[in-house]
Amino acid sequence: MRNDISLPSNHSMQFHLTHGTAIQLTEGQTLATRRNDTFCDGIVFFSQPIQVNQKVCVELGCTTSWSGSVRIGVTTIDPARLHADQLPKFAYPDWIHKEEFWIRVINESLTSQGCRLMVYINSNGELLLFVNGNHKGSLLYGLPIQQRLWLLLDIYGNTLSAKILIPGK
Template sequence: MGNNFSSVSSLQRGNPSRASRGHPQNLKDSIGSSFPVPSHRCHHKQKHCPPALSGGGLPATPLLFHPHTKGSQILMDLSHKAVKRQASFCNAITFSNRPVLIYEQVRLKITKKQCCWSGALRLGFTSKDPSRIHPDSLPKYACPDLVSQSGFWAKALPEEFANEGNIIAFWVDKKGRVFYRINESAAMLFFSGVRTADPLWALVDVYGLTRGVQLLGTQTLHTGRASSSLSFLIWKMGHG
């Protein structure tokens, strides 16, 4: 990513042991919702509901990182497609520049891994417009700090998937379930409980082992094909 990154104020480099002690395994990484959950239907504010893509259509505006609302350790390149954490293991929360659509896959490539930390990339969504969030108000961690607030949903990517060069795609369906896939693997259920009645922005916390990521653009799922395959996935998880 070269020298195209804009500079922000530096914090003191954290202690690796602090990351491990501060986030024991019994600490919840997300809202902890059980599967499945009732769908969130739009009864009153239909005009605010993010539309589901019927296959093939993409928003006219490219998906980029929000240029201003980001953690204090984030460096962003001039294209707003790549970010990296300059120091420590936290203070690296980022958002998308626009709302994502239902079934729109957010695709990220892990460009840098730092092996001295524990934990990895946190992924999710928010119904809060990042343009209305002051960067100084962002907590150090998406999980558990940010997800304890209303309108934020996120979870930690398993460390074994946080290898440099991996491509992660994640998306939300109309029932508020979040799925992800690694490279070209089968889709996996990530978490549920996202309120889809309001616009949703992507949330990416460049945490721990993950030092840098790059947005690769988005892809869409054909809703009919997605519904049948994901329904089978839910059934399989319940009968495994």
């Protein structure tokens, strides 16, 4: 299946109902918050496959109680086929050797309370990262853009929440 399907113009991005056991979804499934008493079990998926050149933006909520930062990745597995009890405590390193997952750790120095991360997959199969509007490079290479890809976050460590925003707002 190709990754060039059109989304309706009224489509709004949300988090999928399949998520880590420490996550609570609110604000119409656009805010994912991890319990503060743990630094893990914070995996969330986006509800729809990401399209080539579709910009996805999140605003992070952070704490100084833990160390480490959000992980970003994609998967060819439809989150509807997964259950919360099947998800690992950590996307990284647990999924880095699985062929259906591509995961990268975002350096803690790039994240802080209120920072905005924007990503998109280009036509070369690279996942590009922008932090507060500044390009930080390609996180992932060689993504199979001919397949459907779901964006995922691991709200880990000092990252407590992710709020989906409309890019450019």
